[in-house]
Amino acid sequence: MDSPYVSTFLGNRFFLTRPRIDDVAIEDIAHGLAYQCRFNGQTQEFYSVAQHSLMVMHLVPEELRLAALLHDAAEAYLGDMVKPLKNLFPEFSRIEAQVMRIIGHRFGVELARPDSAIKCADLIALATEKRDLMPHSTETWANLQNVTPLPERIRPLAPMGAKAAFLESFQQLVG
Secondary structure, three states: OOOOOEEEEOOEEEEEOOOOOOHHHHHHHHHHHOOHHHHHHOOOOOHHHHHHHHHHHHHOOHHHHHHHHHHOOOOHHHOOOOOHHHHHOOOHHHHHOOOOOOHHHHHHHOOOOHHHHHHHHHHHHHHHHHHHHHOOOOOHHHHHOOOOOOOOOOOOOOOHHHHHHHHHHHHHHHH
């Protein structure tokens, strides 16, 4: 039986349960993340995972920026599953971890176990996104207790703008 795969923007096949390093392409990642809306689309405006990744990248020290930019890279191939649903599917989390290891290996960065600074930046971004993009979500999110959103408000980018900014940041980080 053939292994299930996703057809990518560049025309590659990305095998979900048998990911190969040669099938990982930064443009596929940037494109996939730029066209995926955070929070399963339950936002006031379209806001991409790529733009979220850029925000997280800007919140960490220089030496962690590439890992921060790529911290959600598996979602380009697997989709952005909301956390409550992801928790119901442990096999998905196993596949996601495997994909993150391959992506990390491809770009020479540790992605399987994110640094605590990246986790902290991710929560700051989440708090800012909740405030700016989900104004009707008034309930308290337990994971955001004691997390202060950024003072500046988010200005969502169109997908092509988010993709271009993601690729530009990647190129600057890898030289």
